[in-house]
Amino acid sequence: MEHTELPGIVDSHAHFFPAALVPTPTADPRWPLLRPSTEDQTRGGIYQGDRLFRAVDHSLWDVDARLRLMDAHGIAQQIVSPVPVMLTTWADPAPAARFARSVNEGIATAVGASRGRLVGLATVPLQDVRAAIRELEHAVDHLGLAGVEIGTRVEDRELDDPELAPFFATAADLGAVIFVHPMDGGTGAVRREGQPYDFGFGMLSDTALAATALLTGGVIERHPDLRMGFAHGCGTLAWAAPRLGLALSIWGEEGRSDAFDDLLRQLWVDTLVLDPAHLPLLVHRFGADRVMVGTDAPFIPSQLAGVRDLLAGAREHGLSTTQTDAIARTNGRAFFTREDPR
Numbered sequence: 247m248e249h250t251e252l253p254g255i256v257d258s259h260a261h262f263f264p265a266a267l268v269p270t271p272t273a274d275p276r277w278p279l280l281r282p283s284t285e286d287q288t289r290g291g292i293y294q295g296d297r298l299f300r301a302v303d304h305s306l307w308d309v310d311a312r313l314r315l316m317d318a319h320g321i322a323q324q325i326v327s328p329v330p331v332m333l334t335t336w337a338d339p340a341p342a343a344r345f346a347r348s349v350n351e352g353i354a355t356a357v358g359a360s361r362g363r364l365v366g367l368a369t370v371p372l373q374d375v376r377a378a379i380r381e382l383e384h385a386v387d388h389l390g391l392a393g394v395e396i397g398t399r400v401e402d403r404e405l406d407d408p409e410l411a412p413f414f415a416t417a418a419d420l421g422a423v424i425f426v427h428p429m430d431g432g433t434g435a436v437r438r439e440g441q442p443y444d445f446g447f448g449m450l451s452d453t454a455l456a457a458t459a460l461l462t463g464g465v466i467e468r469h470p471d472l473r474m475g476f477a478h479g480c481g482t483l484a485w486a487a488p489r490l491g492l493a494l495s496i497w498g499e500e501g502r503s504d505a506f507d508d509l510l511r512q513l514w515v516d517t518l519v520l521d522p523a524h525l526p527l528l529v530h531r532f533g534a535d536r537v538m539v540g541t542d543a544p545f546i547p548s549q550l551a552g553v554r555d556l557l558a559g560a561r562e563h564g565l566s567t568t569q570t571d572a573i574a575r576t577n578g579r580a581f582f583t584r585e586d587p588r
Contacts, residue, residue, distance in 0.1 A: 254322030256578030259540030262326035264352020265307040327367040327395035339374035354389035393423030398456035406463020418469040428452040453481030475514035516540025522559025538578035
């Protein structure tokens with residue numbers, strides 16, 4: 247799909263929940279459901295069964311409200327992906343595939359109504375690789391979505407599991423992007439659960455572990471043109487990379503340390519690190535053309551409102567205007583722009 251090039255900031259990490267999403271017919275309470283408030287149509291909640299998962303406002307599901315929010319903060323385009331709770335790899339494959347199709351059709355409808363302002367990512371039932379491939383092909387070729395959001399693991403399988411290899415090969419063949427997002431709010435990624443540990447450490451560790459699996463497990467090496475983006479600045483990976491390289495030089499195959507550094511620069515990462523002083527390290531580690539704005543809109547309002555201050559702060563910490571302009575606009579657009587290699 248062709249995407250209109252617009253002036254302003256490109257936000258590579260935002261979420262959307264289609265209002266018309268068809269509820270699943272199974273009774274499992276983990277299926278997410280959007281319920282707008284009966285008293286205030288600008289408010290609502292994501293529920294799992296009768297449990298409120300997250301209170302939300304209508305910019306999560308209303309395209310016009312989303313565009314007004316983007317206008318208020320100078321956002322020209324957003325890549326919108328499912329809310330991570332919508333990545334239902336825990337479910338049986340058949341209902342998960344039906345749910346994914348409903349999610350993807352809803353996101354495609356929102357993209358179509360956005361007048362070029364929104365770019366959509368799909369979800370797929372990755373617990374069934376063949377079904378995931380079918381859904382990815384449908385999402386890209388028929389719905390016009392730019393690619394897919396996946397979690398950091400598929401239940402007990404890491405992303406370098408050989409059974410998942412055909413999925414990554416298909417994404418590469420399609421020219422589809424993959425955006426990797428931490429799962430379950432970081433629960434289970436570090437030894438201590440609950441807050442502030444899950445949000446403060448778990449999500450970052452979860453993302454870095456997933457990226458490291460892809461880097462050391464051969465996935466990135468096999469598909470050098472596959473565009474893979476990682477939420478939250480790829481977590482702790484920018485800081486852990488030198489130690490990982492040293493570990494590979496001691497315990498890995500000869501030359502793996504140098505190869506690891508080169509492979510790092512094939513990844514794309516967002517700016518959701520909450521401190522402008524961290525952005526120069528992201529540029530140093532991943533490259534000036536691989537860092538792109540990410541706000542987690544509409545879930546962390548301060549990040550959406552603070553994009554310009556974040557970039558200005560990064561300049562105070564050593565990045566050039568050319569670099570921050572690329573982070574603000576061209577890098578994100580290069581990430582989602584599909585060039586069909588077939």
